[in-house]
Amino acid sequence: MENNSICRRRINVGDIAARIAIYLSTGISILVTVGIMAFIIYKGYKSLTWDFVFSSAFSYPYEHYGILSNIINSLYIIFGTLIIALPIGIISSIYLCEYARRGILTSAIEFAVEILTGIPSIIYGLFGYMYFYILFKHSFSILSGIFTLSVMILPTIIRMTGESIKATPKSYREGAIALGAGRLLIIRTIVLPCSLSGIAASITLSIGRIMGESAALIFTAGISSSMPTSLLSHFTQSGGTLSVALFQYMQRGGSEMKYAYAAAAILLIIVLLHNIITMFIRRKEY
């Protein structure tokens, strides 16, 4: 009887090993993430002055360092890219999931989208350099950066939106069809509201990728750090984003290295803030 008691404790070596592996792996992941953040902020905080963040660098060789113009350029590129890529991505995703007849063509498109999400960004940079740089009369411009990144994030948006459209429960559609709703109406009233979280996730991911992008931008949007002179004409001017500025500081190294850390710290803080904001927005879901 003793041996059959449900209170008997048994020591299982495999169980303990699994437990250790789980805690260890989690610990390493957390440590690395927190470690990097702590390192960057530790290295960067000395140069992270009010003046550095809220003023702009003068032309090279810099007498004065500031990244305000780079932050502004980042915002230009984020908004510009989302404005172009989001509607195109969502609409093509709706077409692929709701209208297109399943066949070789749709499978081919989905396969291509799948592959395009995994392509290194420098290839998009090369493409953008070949086409948009030349299209805009051989000058770097924020607009050609926006076009390049739009092409880059389009597959991500199409895929993530598509996944959430497909995840819309069939019973909701059936309910709407039974009430006499047409296809477009079902998309507007049922499918899109149900897909909002997927679309929001794709926006979050896109912003993250745009913030972190440098390879695809250096040869399209360029590296200029001048402040915009007017709201709209800035689109046609060259402008380096925060990541591009960070890349340049690193490349020059030496005494400028400390500005690389400061720029990295700002980048981290912005991305962190962005994620926290998204978290709060997503919490308000139905």
Place this chain on the structure above:
Amino acid sequence: MNDLIPNAKTSGQILLDGEDIHHRRVNLSMLRKKVGMVFQSPNPFPMSIYDNVAYGPRIHGIKSRKMLSAIVQRCLDDVMLLDEVKDAMRKSALRLSGGQQQRLCIARALAISPDVLLMDEPTSALDPISTQAIEELLIKLSSDYTIVIVTHNIAQARGIADYTAFLHMGELVEMNITGEVLASTNPLTRRFLTGNSL
């Protein structure tokens, strides 16, 4: 809605007010407005209770808030749900219990003022108490609507149906006053009623 199922095939005629519903010139939206449908498992939309009931009238062009409110009130009252939810009209319909959700779905179907109410085993996913509530509701609604209900439950057919049709493997075997069908001498019907394997 059979056309949504791949490879589904139908033959024969279903006449609604003398018109064949399978005719290719049928406006499906109009047909579906005339025939309300309630599904096997409750499928309220992920919206508020109010918006669920107002969905149908809205898509068929009713915009006035006054009219929509009146319809929502009437339909929820018809399915005896109004008292339970009248203070929570803006709450998500997904928070209701299964039985309440199914009654909400019936209210949603009633909101487009159909002539016929089609129900596919509406109580098979519900507990006995909710089932009884729905059965009583159907008897009450049958004075205003033609109700076609699919059931595997012979007691349910006996309890609420005036007429019963027996279908076997997609073929209509017989249709008559419920009492007649339940006393049928047709061997297929007998075997189904007595539960002997077919």
